[in-house]
Amino acid sequence: MSLSATKFVHPITTPPSTRSSDKPLFSTFFGSNHTKLRFNKPIVAAQRRSSSAASTSSPVVAVSDVVKEKKLKSTSNLLITKEEGLVLYEDMILGRFFEDMCAQMYYRGKMFGFVHLYNGQEAVSTGFIKFLKKEDYVVSTYRDHVHALSKGVPAREVMSELFGKATGCCRGQGGSMHMFSKQYNLLGGFAFIGEGIPVATGAAFSSKYRREVLKEPGADEVTLAFFGDGTCNNGQFYECLNMAALWKLPIVFVVENNLWAIGMSHLRATSDPQIWKKGPAFGMPGIHVDGMDVLKVREVAKEAIERARRGEGPTLVECETYRFRGHSLADPDELRDPAEKAHYAGRDPITALKKYLFDNKLASEQELKAIDKKIEELLDDAVEFADESPLPPRSQLLENVFADPKGFGIGPDGKYRCEDPKFTQGTAHV
Amino acid sequence: MATLFQGVGAVTPFSASSSLDSNKLLLPSRKSLSISDSRGSIFVYRSDALNLKAATRKQDLLIPNAVATKGETSTSAKSGHELLLFEALREGLEEEMERDPRVCVMGEDVGHYGGSYKVTKGLAEKYGDLRVLDTPIAENSFTGMGIGAAMTGLRPIVEGMNMGFLLLAFNQISNNCGMLHYTSGGQFTIPIVIRGPGGVGRQLGAEHSQRLESYFQSIPGIQMVACSTPYNAKGLMKAAIRSENPVILFEHVLLYNLKERIPDEEYVLSLEEAEMVRPGEHITILTYSRMRYHVMQAAKTLVNKGYDPEVIDIRSLKPFDLYTIGCSVKKTHRVLIVEECMRTGGIGASLTAAITENFHDYLDAPIVCLSSQDVPTPYAGTLEEWTVVQPAQIVSAVEQLCQ
Numbered sequence: 024m025s026l027s028a029t030k031f032v033h034p035i036t037t038p039p040s041t042r043s044s045d046k047p048l049f050s051t052f053f054g055s056n057h058t059k060l061r062f063n064k065p066i067v068a069a070q071r072r073s074s075s076a077a078s079t080s081s082p083v084v085a086v087s088d089v090v091k092e093k094k095l096k097s098t099s100n101l102l103i104t105k106e107e108g109l110v111l112y113e114d115m116i117l118g119r120f121f122e123d124m125c126a127q128m129y130y131r132g133k134m135f136g137f138v139h140l141y142n143g144q145e146a147v148s149t150g151f152i153k154f155l156k157k158e159d160y161v162v163s164t165y166r167d168h169v170h171a172l173s174k175g176v177p178a179r180e181v182m183s184e185l186f187g188k189a190t191g192c193c194r195g196q197g198g199s200m201h202m203f204s205k206q207y208n209l210l211g212g213f214a215f216i217g218e219g220i221p222v223a224t225g226a227a228f229s230s231k232y233r234r235e236v237l238k239e240p241g242a243d244e245v246t247l248a249f250f251g252d253g254t255c256n257n258g259q260f261y262e263c264l265n266m267a268a269l270w271k272l273p274i275v276f277v278v279e280n281n282l283w284a285i286g287m288s289h290l291r292a293t294s295d296p297q298i299w300k301k302g303p304a305f306g307m308p309g310i311h312v313d314g315m316d317v318l319k320v321r322e323v324a325k326e327a328i329e330r331a332r333r334g335e336g337p338t339l340v341e342c343e344t345y346r347f348r349g350h351s352l353a354d355p356d357e358l359r360d361p362a363e364k365a366h367y368a369g370r371d372p373i374t375a376l377k378k379y380l381f382d383n384k385l386a387s388e389q390e391l392k393a394i395d396k397k398i399e400e401l402l403d404d405a406v407e408f409a410d411e412s413p414l415p416p417r418s419q420l421l422e423n424v425f426a427d428p429k430g431f432g433i434g435p436d437g438k439y440r441c442e443d444p445k446f447t448q449g450t451a452h453v
Numbered sequence: 454m455a456t457l458f459q460g461v462g463a464v465t466p467f468s469a470s471s472s473l474d475s476n477k478l479l480l481p482s483r484k485s486l487s488i489s490d491s492r493g494s495i496f497v498y499r500s501d502a503l504n505l506k507a508a509t510r511k512q513d514l515l516i517p518n519a520v521a522t523k524g525e526t527s528t529s530a531k532s533g534h535e536l537l538l539f540e541a542l543r544e545g546l547e548e549e550m551e552r553d554p555r556v557c558v559m560g561e562d563v564g565h566y567g568g569s570y571k572v573t574k575g576l577a578e579k580y581g582d583l584r585v586l587d588t589p590i591a592e593n594s595f596t597g598m599g600i601g602a603a604m605t606g607l608r609p610i611v612e613g614m615n616m617g618f619l620l621l622a623f624n625q626i627s628n629n630c631g632m633l634h635y636t637s638g639g640q641f642t643i644p645i646v647i648r649g650p651g652g653v654g655r656q657l658g659a660e661h662s663q664r665l666e667s668y669f670q671s672i673p674g675i676q677m678v679a680c681s682t683p684y685n686a687k688g689l690m691k692a693a694i695r696s697e698n699p700v701i702l703f704e705h706v707l708l709y710n711l712k713e714r715i716p717d718e719e720y721v722l723s724l725e726e727a728e729m730v731r732p733g734e735h736i737t738i739l740t741y742s743r744m745r746y747h748v749m750q751a752a753k754t755l756v757n758k759g760y761d762p763e764v765i766d767i768r769s770l771k772p773f774d775l776y777t778i779g780c781s782v783k784k785t786h787r788v789l790i791v792e793e794c795m796r797t798g799g800i801g802a803s804l805t806a807a808i809t810e811n812f813h814d815y816l817d818a819p820i821v822c823l824s825s826q827d828v829p830t831p832y833a834g835t836l837e838e839w840t841v842v843q844p845a846q847i848v849s850a851v852e853q854l855c856q
Contacts (some may be wrong), residue, residue, distance in 0.1 A: 160605065193638035203637035210604055211637065218624055221594040225601020232607060236583050237554055262594035269589070423639035426697035430676050432725050432772025435779040435811050439725070440772075 101383055102318045108376070108385045111317055113394050114153055115145040115373050117401070118169035121178060122348075124402050125168065125185060129352045133410070134185045138199045141169040143315075143347035146372035147279050148173045150320025150342075151247055154328050160208045160246040162223035165200035167212030170249060176204045182405040188412035195415045196423060208244075216250075217257035220276070223248035224263045227272035227337075234334075245331040246274045253284025255298045264305040264339065271336035275327045276302075278341045279314065285350040286358045302339030314342030315370040318379060345370075420449035533716045539709040541683035542572045545690035546610065548719065550580055553608065556694055559586040559595055560612030560649075569614045570650050570709050596622035596647070600629045603645040608694060616651030616703065617663035630699040631672040646693040648702035652743055652793055653830050653841050655707065662830035662837070666792075667799040669701055670771050677770040678724055679703040679742040683713040685768060688722030696724060703770070705743045727774035733763035735855055737781040739804060740791040741767045744842060748791050751847035760851060770800050773807050782808060786817040787854050793841055796824035821850050 103111070122140040129138050141148065144166075152161060152173035163170040171181050176192055184191025185199055192204050200214035210226055213219030226246045233242035254260055255278060267274050278298050282289045290296050302309025308330075312323045320342060327338035345367035349356030380386040425431065428441035431453060445451035536544065550556045558573055564587035567574035577585035588595040596619065599609040613619040619626065630643055653662040669677060676698050680686035686704070693700035730745060731752060740748045745766050752762050763781050767773060782788055788808055790801040801822040808820055823842045831837050 162601075191638070193636060193640070196638045197636040201636040203633075203640050205637070205640035210601065210641070211633065213629075215624060215628060218597060218628060221597020221625065222601035222604065222629060224594065225598035225603070226605045227601075228598055229602045229605035229607050232557065232583055232602070236557075236581070258591075259594050259597070262589070262591035263598075265589055266591070266594060266598065423635045423637075424674050425676075426634050426639070426642040426644070429725055430674070430698045430772065432769070433774050433776045435775045437776040 101385070102322065102379075103385070105385045108380050109390065109394065110153060111149050111321070112373075112376055112380065112386070112391060113398065114149040114173055115317065115376065116394055116398050117172055117178065118145040118148060119373060120395075120398050120402055121168060121172060121181070121405075124182075124406060126348070126352060128182075128185070128406065133406075134199070135187065136198055136200075137165070137351045137353060138185070139166040139351045140348045141166055141346070143367065143371070144279055144281060144344045145169065146317035146320050146376075147249075147277065147314050147342045147344055150317045151249075151275070151277055151324040151328075154321065154324045155245065155247065158208060158244045159328075160210050160223070160226040160244060162210045162219045162226065162246065162248045163202070163212045164216075164219060164250055164254075165212060165214040166251075167200065167202045171202040171204065171207075171209055171212075174204070174209050175207045176202070176209060178401055178405040179408045180204075182402075183409040183412050186409040186412070187414065188409055189415040189419065190408070190412040194419060194423075196419075210246075217254045217259035220248050220250060220254070220259050220263045223274060224267055224272060227267065227274035227331075228270070230273050231270065243332050243334075244273065245328050246272075247277055247328075248274060249277045249279060251284065252278060252280040252282065252289040252298060253287065253292065254278075255280075255301070256292055261301075261305075264301065264307070264337070267337040268305045268307045271334065273331035273334065274337045275324075275331055276337060276339045278339070279344055280341050281344050281346045282363075283346070283350070283359065285354070297341070299339060299341035305339075307337045307339055310338065310340045312340060312342050314344030315367070315372045315375065317372055317376050344372075347371075417449040418447055421446050421451060421453060422449075424453070533714040535712060535714045536683055537709065538680070538683045538686050538704075538711045538713075539570050539572050541687040541713075541715060542680075542690050542704065543574060543576070545687035546573065546694075547576060547579075549691055549694040550576065550584065553694075554584075555606060556608045556610070557584045557586065557602070558610045558612065559588055559599055559602075561588060561590055561592075561595075561614040561618075563587060563612050568612060570704075570706070572704075573612070592618050592621040593625055597625040597629060599645050599647075600625060600633070600643055603643045603699075604633065604641045608644045608646075610646040610648060610694065613647065613649030613651075615661050615663075616649040616665050617660055619647065619649065620663070620665070620668070623668070626669065626675070626701075627672045631674040634674055642697050643699045644697050645699045646690075646696075646702055647699070648690075648693070648704060650704050650706045650709070652703075652705040652707065653825065653837065656832055656834055656837055657706070657830075658832045659829035664794045664799070664825060664830075666703065666770055667795045667797070670800060670803060671798075675699045675701060676724055676772070677701045677703065678768055679705075679770055681705070681708060681742050681745045681766055681768070683711060684715045685722060685728060685766075687715060688720055689724065689768070691719075691721045692724045695721065700724060703742060707743050725769050725772060725774060727777040728766040728768050729763075729777070730766050731762065731764040733761040733785070735761045735785060736763065736787040736789060736851055737778070737785045738762050738764045738789045738791060738847070738851070739767050739778065740764065741770065741800070742793060744791045744793050747842060747844050748847055751844040751851070754844070754848050755851055758848075758852075760855060762851060767800075767804070773804060775807065775811055778804075778808065779812050782812045783815045786815055788816065788820045789847070789850050789854055790820065790822040790824075791842055791847055792823070793825050796822075796827050799824050818854050821854055823847065823850055 118141055122142050125138055125140060128134050148169045161170055161174050168181055172178060180192035181202060184193055184195060184197060184202060187195045189195055192202060197203060200212050202212045203209055210222060223246050230242050230244045233239045280289060280298060284292060299309035299311040310323050313319045323340055327340055330338055429439050431440040434440040440446060443451055562569060563573040564577035564582055564585045573585055596611050599611040602609050630645060633641055633643055651663055651665055678689050680689050689702060693702050738748050748764055752764055755762050763785055765777060765781055790804050792799060792801045794800045801824045805820045805822055823846055825841045828840055830840055
C-alpha cells in the first residue's frame with residue numbers, strides 16, 4: 024500500500040536541481056512564487072482552474088492505486104441512487120440554510136462571540152460524514168456547526184448552543200467553536216489550530232486498542248479529523264500523520280483547503296501548497312479531490328473510510344474548497360479578490376449537485392423544493408426552540424468543572440466542598 | 454517516633470547533598486489501620502473518598518478526622534515489603550493495569566526502554582506494545598492522543614520523560630485536559646494521569662530542572678498531587694488512575710531511590726488529603742515533594758533547639774486540604790511554607806492566599822513562604838543550591854516566626 028502510494032511523490036512544481044553553490048534553490052523558488060502571488064493573481068487562478076479542469080475527467084486528481092482500481096471497477100453510469108442523492112442534498116441544504124440562519128441571528132444579537140460559517144464547504148462535510156456509522160468519531164475545528172449537523176446532532180441543539188441556552192448540545196457551556204455530542208460521537212469543535220488532530224488520533228487509537236487489546240470484534244470505528252489548509256503548517260499535523268501511519272490507525276485526515284487562513288493565503292504560507300503530497304511522505308495515500316463536488320468527495324470518502332475500517336491505516340485527503348463568507352462573522356472579508364470569490368461562487372457545490380440530480384433525472388425541481396421547505400421549517404423550529412429555551416441557571420456554573428466534584432477538595436470543616444449547597448447553587452467561590 | 458519503621462533507609466544516588474536523611478524518612482501515619490485485619494482486602498486510607506457508591510451517601514462524606522494525629526498506632530515493622538519509590542510507582546501502575554484492561558501507558562521510552570527512571574520497567578513485556586506504547590518524540594501530539602483515548606473509553610497514563618517536556622503539551626493539558634469536560638457540558642470525561650519526573654535535580658540545567666506546579670495550578674478542571682515517599686507514591690498513583698478527573702502526578706527526580714517498607718495489601722490514598730509527617734505544637738510547616746526532606750532535616754535541628762514544629766506534606770497541590778491545614782493553623786497559629794516551586798504565582802503563594810482567606814483570625818504572625826528563587830535553575834552546583842530552599846533557611850525562618 025505504502026509502496027503504491029509513494030508513486031505519487033513527484034517533485035511537481037520544481038524539477039530536481041543540482042544545487043549550485045552560489046544560488047540556493049529555495050531563494051529563486053521563493054522569489055518567483057512570491058512575485059507571482061503578490062502581483063500576478065490571474066496566473067494563480069489559471070493554475071487552480073487547470074487543476075480543477077483536470078479533476079473533471081476523474082473525480083480525483085491524484086489517488087492511490089487502490090482508489091484508482093476501485094474506480095475502474097465501478098462502471099455503473101450513476102454515482103448515486105435517487106435516495107442517496109436526496110440525502111446528500113438535504114444534508115447540504117441543512118448546512119447551508121443553518122449557517123445563513125446563524126448569520127441572521129448573529130446580526131439580530133441572538134448569538135455572540137466568534138461565529139465561523141461553513142457556506143461553500145458543504146460538499147466536504149456531507150460527502151464524508153454521511154458515509155459514517157453512528158459509532159464513528161468526528162473531530163472538528165472552530166467551524167463545526169455543519170459537521171455536527173451532518174453527524175446527526177439535532178439542529179435544535181446546535182442552534183440552542185449558539186444562543187447560549189441550557190438546552191444546547193453542551194448546555195451552553197461550549198458555544199460556536201466547541202460543539203460536542205457524546206450520543207453522536209462528535210468529539211468536539213477545537214478552536215485552536217491543530218489541537219483536534221491529536222485528539223482524533225487518540226480516538227482512532229482507542230478503536231485499535233479495543234479491537235486488539237480488549238478483543239472487542241465490533242470495534243471498527245473510524246475517526247475523521249477535519250481541519251484546514253492553515254493547520255497543515257502546524258506541527259501537530261505532521262506528528263499525527265506520523266503516528267497514525269506508524270500504528271495504522273483507523274483515521275482519515277480531511278483537509279478542507281479553502282485557500283485562506285483568515286487573511287493568509289495558502290500559497291503565501293506553504294512552501295509546497297499541494298497538501299495531499301504529504302500523505303505519501305508518511306507512508307499513507309494522499310488524495311486530492313474537488314471539494315466543491317459532493318459526489319467526488321463521496322467517492323474518495325468511501326474509499327478512505329473503508330480502508331480505515333479494514334485496518335489498512337490512515338489516509339490524507341485534501342479537499343479543494345472555498346468559503347463563501349469571511350473567516351468569521353466579524354471578518355469584513357475585504358482582502359480576498361472579488362474575481363476569486365466569483366470564480367468559486369460559480370462552483371457552488373449545492374448548485375452542482377442539483378444539476379447532477381436533474382441531468383440524470385434523479386430528482387425533480389419539486390422534490391428539491393420540498394426538501395428546502397422542510398429544512399426551512401426545521402430551522403424555524405430550531406430558532407424558536409432556542410429562543411424559548413431557558414438560559415443556563417446559576418446552579419450550572421460549577422457542575423461540570425470536574426467529572427468527580429471531589430476535585431474541588433476538602434473545606435476547612437473537613438467535608439468535601441462540593442457537599443456545600445453553594446456548590447449546587449453555583450455561588451461558591453472556587 | 455512511633456511511626457518509624459525499622460530498617461527504613463534511603464538510597465540516594467541522585468542526590469549529592471545529604472538532604473535525604475534516611476532517618477527522617479517517616480512512614481505516613483495511619484489512623485486505625487490494622488494491616489493484619491485487612492489482609493487480602495482493599496482498604497482506602499482514612500475516608501471512603503474513593504468509594505463512589507458510598508460517596509453518594511451524605512453521611513459518608515463527613516470526614517471525622519482529616520489525618521492521623523500523634524500517638525496513633527502503626528503497623529509492625531516486619532510486615533509489608535521494602536522497595537524504592539520508582540518501584541512503588543511501578544507496583545501501583547502494574548496493579549491498576551492488572552485490575553483494569555483499559556489502563557494503558559504512553560510516552561517516550563516507556564516501553565522497551567522501561568522509562569527514563571524505570572517506572573514502567575518490564576510492563577511492555579508483560580502487557581504488550583499497545584498497552585505500554587512507546588511514542589515518537591511529539592509531546593503535544595501524544596498527550597493529545599492520550600486525551601482523545603480517554604474521551605473514548607481508555608484510561609491512559611501519559612509519562613513526560615522529564616516533566617518539563619510537557620511544556621510542549623501545555624495547550625493539550627490546559628485546553629483539552631482541563632476544559633473539555635466543561636465545554637462539552639459534562640458529556641465527555643478525561644480520566645487521564647499525566648506524570649513524570651520533575652523538580653530541581655542534581656545539576657541538570659535549567660530546562661531539565663523545572664518547577665512546573667506554578668504553571669499548571671491555575672488550569673481549571675485538573676487535580677495535582679505530588680508524591681514524596683514510596684508509600685504515598687503508590688497510593689497516589691493508584692488513586693490518580695482511578696479518578697474520573699484528569700490528574701497530574703508530580704514525581705521528583707531526587708526521590709526515586711528512596712526506600713521504604715510498604716504494606717503488602719492493596720491500598721489507595723485520597724487525592725485530596727494532606728499527610729501529617731510530624732505532629733507538633735509550635736509552628737505549622739507546610740511542604741511537599743523533595744522539600745519535605747529539607748524540612749525534616751531542619752526539624753531535627755529545631756527539636757534540638759527546643760522547638761516542636763508540626764510538619765505537613767500537603768501532597769494535594771490542587772485542591773488544598775484545607776481541613777488538615779486549618780486544624781494545624783488553629784493549633785499552632787504560625788505558618789511556614791517551604792516549597793521548591795517558583796516564588797511568583799507558585800503553590801506557596803496560593804497556599805498563603807488560601808490560609809489568609811480562611812484562617813486569618815487564627816494567625817499570630819504573618820505567613821512566611823520560603824520558595825525557590827525566580828531564576829532559571831542554574832547549572833553550577835553552588836548556584837543551584839542557592840536557588841532552592843536549604844535546611845538552614847528553614848531553621849532561621851522558624852526561629853524568627855516563633856520569637
